[in-house]
Amino acid sequence: MVTCKEFLEDFLADYLDAGLSPEVVAELERHLESCPPCLTYLNTYKRTRELVSQTAAEMPPEMKAILRKFLVEQLTKEKS
Numbered sequence: 001m002v003t004c005k006e007f008l009e010d011f012l013a014d015y016l017d018a019g020l021s022p023e024v025v026a027e028l029e030r031h032l033e034s035c036p037p038c039l040t041y042l043n044t045y046k047r048t049r050e051l052v053s054q055t056a057a058e059m060p061p062e063m064k065a066i067l068r069k070f071l072v073e074q075l076t077k078e079k080s
């Protein structure tokens, strides 16, 4: 089972860059189906990347950090 933390920290960028094996992708998609916060994060991340790609080469690290912090806060809130 993939955890939220693993998804965010280890797999998200590779997932979007299609750099993962099909088994891992299937695993991540199963996680996304049962985890709305990660799905929201993924969509936000994708949209931000698209916006950024129109103006710059890649998403600034600060933006990634902000997005990740946002999601971690969301997840923490729901669990407590």
Ligand SMILES: [Zn+2]
Residues within 6 Å of the ligand: 003, 004, 007, 031, 035, 037, 038
């Ligand atoms: Zn999750």
